Amino acid sequence: MSMHTYDSAEAAAQPPAEATSAPREGSLLLWRVASVVLFCLLWEVAGRIPINVAFPPFSDVALAFGRMVADGSLPAALLNTLEPLVIGVVTATVVGIIMGVAMGLREELEWAGVPVFVVMQAAPMAALIPLITFIYGIGLVAKVLAVVILALPVIALNSYKAVRNASPSLRAMSRSFLGSKWQEITKIILPEASPMIFTGLRLGISAGFVGVVLAELLITPTGIGDLITYHRSVADYAEMYAVIATIILLAAVTVGLLERVEVALFRPEKRESAE
Amino acid sequence: MTIAGYRIPPLASLLFWALIWEIVGRLHLVFLFPPFSHVVAELGQVLTSSTFRGAALLTLESFFAGLAIAILLGVPLGLLMGMSRTADRLLGMWVNLFVSAPLSALVPVIMILFGMGQATIIVTVTMFAVWIIALDTRAGVRDVPASLIIMARSFGATRRQTLVKIVLMAALPEILAGIRLGVIRGVKGVVIGQLLVSIIGLGELFELYSRNFLMEEFWALTLIIFAFALGAAELVSVLERRIDFYAGARH
Amino acid sequence: MNAVDHIRAEQPHRAGTAADAIVEVCGVSKRYGSSVEALRDVSLDFPKGQLTSLLGPSGCGKTTLLKIIAGLLEPTAGEIRVKGTKITGPGPERAFVFQDFALMPWATVLRNAAFGLELRDVSKAEREKTAQHYINEVGLAGFEQRYPHELSGGMRQRVGLARALSVNADVLLLDEPFSAVDEQNRRKFQEDLLRLRQVENKTLIFVTHSIEEAVYLSDRIVLLSPRPGRVSDIIEPKISRDRSPDEIRRDPTYLDTVEEIWRGLRAYAD
Numbered sequence: 098m099s100m101h102t103y104d105s106a107e108a109a110a111q112p113p114a115e116a117t118s119a120p121r122e123g124s125l126l127l128w129r130v131a132s133v134v135l136f137c138l139l140w141e142v143a144g145r146i147p148i149n150v151a152f153p154p155f156s157d158v159a160l161a162f163g164r165m166v167a168d169g170s171l172p173a174a175l176l177n178t179l180e181p182l183v184i185g186v187v188t189a190t191v192v193g194i195i196m197g198v199a200m201g202l203r204e205e206l207e208w209a210g211v212p213v214f215v216v217m218q219a220a221p222m223a224a225l226i227p228l229i230t231f232i233y234g235i236g237l238v239a240k241v242l243a244v245v246i247l248a249l250p251v252i253a254l255n256s257y258k259a260v261r262n263a264s265p266s267l268r269a270m271s272r273s274f275l276g277s278k279w280q281e282i283t284k285i286i287l288p289e290a291s292p293m294i295f296t297g298l299r300l301g302i303s304a305g306f307v308g309v310v311l312a313e314l315l316i317t318p319t320g321i322g323d324l325i326t327y328h329r330s331v332a333d334y335a336e337m338y339a340v341i342a343t344i345i346l347l348a349a350v351t352v353g354l355l356e357r358v359e360v361a362l363f364r365p366e367k368r369e370s371a372e
Numbered sequence: 373m374t375i376a377g378y379r380i381p382p383l384a385s386l387l388f389w390a391l392i393w394e395i396v397g398r399l400h401l402v403f404l405f406p407p408f409s410h411v412v413a414e415l416g417q418v419l420t421s422s423t424f425r426g427a428a429l430l431t432l433e434s435f436f437a438g439l440a441i442a443i444l445l446g447v448p449l450g451l452l453m454g455m456s457r458t459a460d461r462l463l464g465m466w467v468n469l470f471v472s473a474p475l476s477a478l479v480p481v482i483m484i485l486f487g488m489g490q491a492t493i494i495v496t497v498t499m500f501a502v503w504i505i506a507l508d509t510r511a512g513v514r515d516v517p518a519s520l521i522i523m524a525r526s527f528g529a530t531r532r533q534t535l536v537k538i539v540l541m542a543a544l545p546e547i548l549a550g551i552r553l554g555v556i557r558g559v560k561g562v563v564i565g566q567l568l569v570s571i572i573g574l575g576e577l578f579e580l581y582s583r584n585f586l587m588e589e590f591w592a593l594t595l596i597i598f599a600f601a602l603g604a605a606e607l608v609s610v611l612e613r614r615i616d617f618y619a620g621a622r623h
Numbered sequence: 624m625n626a627v628d629h630i631r632a633e634q635p636h637r638a639g640t641a642a643d644a645i646v647e648v649c650g651v652s653k654r655y656g657s658s659v660e661a662l663r664d665v666s667l668d669f670p671k672g673q674l675t676s677l678l679g680p681s682g683c684g685k686t687t688l689l690k691i692i693a694g695l696l697e698p699t700a701g702e703i704r705v706k707g708t709k710i711t712g713p714g715p716e717r718a719f720v721f722q723d724f725a726l727m728p729w730a731t732v733l734r735n736a737a738f739g740l741e742l743r744d745v746s747k748a749e750r751e752k753t754a755q756h757y758i759n760e761v762g763l764a765g766f767e768q769r770y771p772h773e774l775s776g777g778m779r780q781r782v783g784l785a786r787a788l789s790v791n792a793d794v795l796l797l798d799e800p801f802s803a804v805d806e807q808n809r810r811k812f813q814e815d816l817l818r819l820r821q822v823e824n825k826t827l828i829f830v831t832h833s834i835e836e837a838v839y840l841s842d843r844i845v846l847l848s849p850r851p852g853r854v855s856d857i858i859e860p861k862i863s864r865d866r867s868p869d870e871i872r873r874d875p876t877y878l879d880t881v882e883e884i885w886r887g888l889r890a891y892a893d
Contacts, residue, residue, distance in 0.1 A: 132462045132463070136466065151485060209389075212386050221560040221562075223563055223564045223567060224563050226567070227579065306474040307475070307476060310477045314568055315567060329480050341478060344474065344477050345474065352472050519723055522725070526694075526695055527713070527742050528714070529742045533742055542729075
């Protein structure tokens with residue numbers, strides 16, 4: 098088994114080149130707007146043909162979106178979904194960074210932990226979600242667990258890699274000036290590892306969204322999952338599409354914002370990639 | 373890691389965990405985890421059951437069909453985005469969006485458009501895999517050394533010759549890396565698709581085992597699926613290693 | 624004592640010998656944007672069968688001119704004629720040797736050398752035979768099945784040379800071919816190039832920034848000056864090439880020529 102099943106080819110695929118090499122922000126925005134308009138136009142046309150009875154045009158979906166915002170069902174569902182998402186991501190982040198850093202610092206922990214996390218990242222962990230339901234019931238705990246098992250591996254592995262890549266010469270320098278192990282960790286290793294840890298966080302949040310949506314569709318639906326399944330069951334397709342589009346856009350916007358923060362704080366184009 | 377001077381390979385740690393699992397199971401610490409040896413013993417039973425064979429067939433067929441379509445769509449898309457700035461500006465946003473989006477949310481849509489059968493599973497696999505394939509292909513294309521393209525031009529290469537003999541070859545390491553990641557995502561897709569449709573294939577099986585708390589069968593099935601995911605990814609890795617010799621030498 | 628024959632730049636079409644011009648540069652200019660004038664109104668002839676160097680400090684446009692002759696760049700004004708016909712892009716009568724070698728890392732030496740022929744749909748047997756012949760000619764016999772990353776810089780450039788020779792072009796264009804090669808290999812290369820020229824009877828146009836190299840190798844040296852790039856002088860070193868390489872390098876005529884050119888170019892050293 099190759100350790101590359103966990104891969105930074107995936108991390109390297111984001112952030113997109115635009116974030117770092119766009120010569121003019123204005124023209125880039127123009128292209129994005131044009132792209133969105135084109136997409137909506139195609140959707141509208143496809144919906145009106147119609148290519149399928151169950152495929153409403155963009156305008157219907159937009160109206161449905163408006164209705165659900167107005168009557169509060171959509172915002173309420175979002176908040177409902179955000180609860181396990183945030184709790185899960187925070188847990189996964191704290192646990193993941195600690196475990197990752199520990200694995201980076203101690204060889205035995207690396208040996209014991211990394212293969213497990215690599216397997217967790219490559220394997221379809223979704224298969225475990227129904228099991229989680231039966232053990233932990235259908236409440237918040239089950240959903241938080243679903244988020245955690247999907248987000249934890251990528252955060253831990255990124256933290257581990259980041260620590261392993263910390264410059265040996267800087268660490269040696271710290272020791273030569275009689276720095277303690279604790280100082281070495283907090284003053285050299287962690288600052289140097291921060292960019293990659295942050296990347297792990299971004300990927301973890303992305304995975305967290307996947308986890309919570311999956312959980313809500315598989316476990317008892319509440320929140321967004323509930324809205325989707327409900328509207329599907331009463332054949333309110335426009336509403337269903339609106340909710341789905343909302344959650345996907347929310348995930349995209351969140352991850353996009355994190356990319357901007359990442360570039361602004363850590364300037365990833367300037368740091369060496371791990372592979 | 374070394375113990376008493378002997379180097380222990382990383383994979384051995386999985387054996388170590390299997391041992392822990394065995395101990396935990398035997399001590400009946402957590403009902404969730406029966407002894408590992410019992411799970412292994414059940415492997416044969418699960419593999420030979422007719423429900424499993426049906427599910428396995430469905431899974432394999434859908435997976436390979438879906439992956440093939442994803443490659444046939446994703447590589448050209450990536451080539452297009454890599455070579456045309458306009459295409460890149462128009463499409464790049466969407467590809468990047470879908471690469472990290474919770475695609476499971478789209479499965480209900482696929483279900484109402486394609487029904488509750490195999491077609492949905494195939495489309496799900498394609499949807500999960502295609503974006504990363506396109507993105508990595510694009511990255512590979514953009515990384516092709518300009519010098520090689522100019523060289524081909526200087527010897528009179530047509531556009532098609534340049535595309536096939538230079539661009540595709542130079543981008544091949546990234547394309548294969550994208551396919552490997554597409555394989556991993558595709559397996560997730562084939563499992564999630566069946567779980568969400570739930571009346572067919574693996575979804576049916578998992579439901580059966582979990583509802584009846586047949587933990588040994590459940591874990592045996594899980595192991596089989598995990599092994600499949602890792603095995604498929606490893607196969608692509610083998611291909612990647614064969615062209616590794618020039619991946620680093622391109623610049 | 625006049626070490627060289629200076630052919631005045633005002634009479635560019637008057638070559639020192641009676642050889643026909645195989646490449647004619649006619650009033651070529653190249654601008655980038657509105658401010659950078661890489662070349663201004665350059666007119667030159669390149670006599671058939673001779674080795675001509677384009678020499679000058681950085682920014683004088685020598686590589687730009689070479690690429691325009693190769694058909695890899697388009698001039699803003701003027702034209703290039705090869706064998707009397709105006710060119711519109713790369714062509715089979717010209718072959719380019721690249722400064723950074725431009726070898727395909729996934730292909731063997733043999734396949735790289737045969738690549739020009741592969742693009743012309745020559746049969747595999749035939750093109751491998753031709754490529755093998757030139758691989759031996761450039762001194763890489765035995766290395767056909769190796770990959771570029773297994774070769775040194777000097778050896779890689781030989782592959783590039785074999786590739787250019789294999790397509791049987793009339794004119795070979797070399798863009799600072801030895802700049803990425805170490806000193807010993809560089810000297811050996813220069814000697815090999817002279818020998819090859821005798822055997823193959825091709826016209827060579829050579830870009831270099833090394834005065835010694837230019838004087839050692841060339842029948843004619845075109846001196847270019849920068850900002851804007853134009854021809855400042857054309858020189859024909861009067862050096863007999865029958866002697867051994869080391870003797871040539873100690874010949875007073877050779878040394879004087881180098882000195883004279885260096886004095887002329889000093890004004891441009893930045």
